[in-house]
Amino acid sequence: MGTGVPPSGGEKESLHASLDRHRDVIVWKLQGLGEEQVRRPMTPSGTSLLGIVKHLAAVEYGWFCSTFGREAEPLWFAPEDDFAIGERETTEQIVAFYGRARVAADKAISDLPLDEPGTSWAGRRVTLRWVLIHMIEDTVRHAGHMDILRELIDGATGDHPR
Numbered sequence: 001m002g003t004g005v006p007p008s009g010g011e012k013e014s015l016h017a018s019l020d021r022h023r024d025v026i027v028w029k030l031q032g033l034g035e036e037q038v039r040r041p042m043t044p045s046g047t048s049l050l051g052i053v054k055h056l057a058a059v060e061y062g063w064f065c066s067t068f069g070r071e072a073e074p075l076w077f078a079p080e081d082d083f084a085i086g087e088r089e090t091t092e093q094i095v096a097f098y099g100r101a102r103v104a105a106d107k108a109i110s111d112l113p114l115d116e117p118g119t120s121w122a123g124r125r126v127t128l129r130w131v132l133i134h135m136i137e138d139t140v141r142h143a144g145h146m147d148i149l150r151e152l153i154d155g156a157t158g159d160h161p162r
Helices: 011-028 035-039 049-068 091-111 128-154
Strands: 117-119 125-127
Touching (some): 011 091, 035 049, 091 128, 125 128
Antiparallel strands (some): 117 125
């Protein structure tokens, strides 16, 4: 688990540390659960713990790579199916996909200045700073969803390991 946001770090370092801290929580929420538990749809819309991880991997590639014209791993699923877990998809496969997305995103964060302009999938002009803030918000939002789903599965709660 990351050490958190440095109390006197620079803007980019602080934003990146915040994102990393919550990315670690996403993976931590799967620990100790079996394949059926992480795949189990827990809401009427079909949301599962593993589906959230798959979604976050896809959007990390989209926002940090595609937005800035960087290479992204080709998706084997339609973008609108990013929360769905196929019969042959495993926890190991999805967690590894998320890990590769994080590495690609981290490279973009490292290589580009905060004011670097990019174009989103919807054609909107954004900066790396905006993307970092957006991905922190999205990751934290989904970590909260995962906290609730995990509590429903086995009663475990918490936003970070103690």
